[in-house]
Amino acid sequence: MAGDVGLRRTGEGERHCVECGLAVSGRADKKFCCDSCRTAYHNSRVRKMNTPKNEVDRILAGNRRLLTGLTSDGITKIALADTRMKTFDRFYYTSAQVRRWRTTVYCCYEYRYTIRHDFLQMV
Ligand SMILES: [Zn+2]
Numbered sequence: 151m152a153g154d155v156g157l158r159r160t161g162e163g164e165r166h167c168v169e170c171g172l173a174v175s176g177r178a179d180k181k182f183c184c185d186s187c188r189t190a191y192h193n194s195r196v197r198k199m200n201t202p203k204n205e206v207d208r209i210l211a212g213n214r215r216l217l218t219g220l221t222s223d224g225i226t227k228i229a230l231a232d233t234r235m236k237t238f239d240r241f242y243y244t245s246a247q248v249r250r251w252r253t254t255v256y257c258c259y260e261y262r263y264t265i266r267h268d269f270l271q272m273v
Pocket residue numbers: 167168169170171172182183184187
């Protein structure tokens with residue numbers, strides 16, 4: 151039935167909570183046994199929907215943290231092969247701008263850098 155999406159039924163007229171499986175009583179369209187199950191179910195759905203975004207945010211935050219560390223240590227140029235750069239993912243940035251001579255300036259939030267000949271150079 152169209153109105154029963156996600157609702158589990160085991161016996162005649164017997165309904166069970168979509169989250170925990172306990173019996174549900176009350177309104178015919180009620181899907182959850184309590185508010186905490188309803189909240190847990192919706193939070194879990196939102197978490198699943200945001201997974202790709204969270205992954206990109208996590209990588210960008212890691213890159214930014216690394217660039218912040220380099221800046222505070224006064225490092226303006228570093229080899230991508232440097233051990234300090236092993237968590238840096240060069241394919242994730244917040245924006246990019248192609249300049250003259252095909253130099254691309256990448257941004258990771260407030261940090262700007264170029265990557266040439268396997269070196270990252272802060273701009
Ligand atoms: Zn429940």
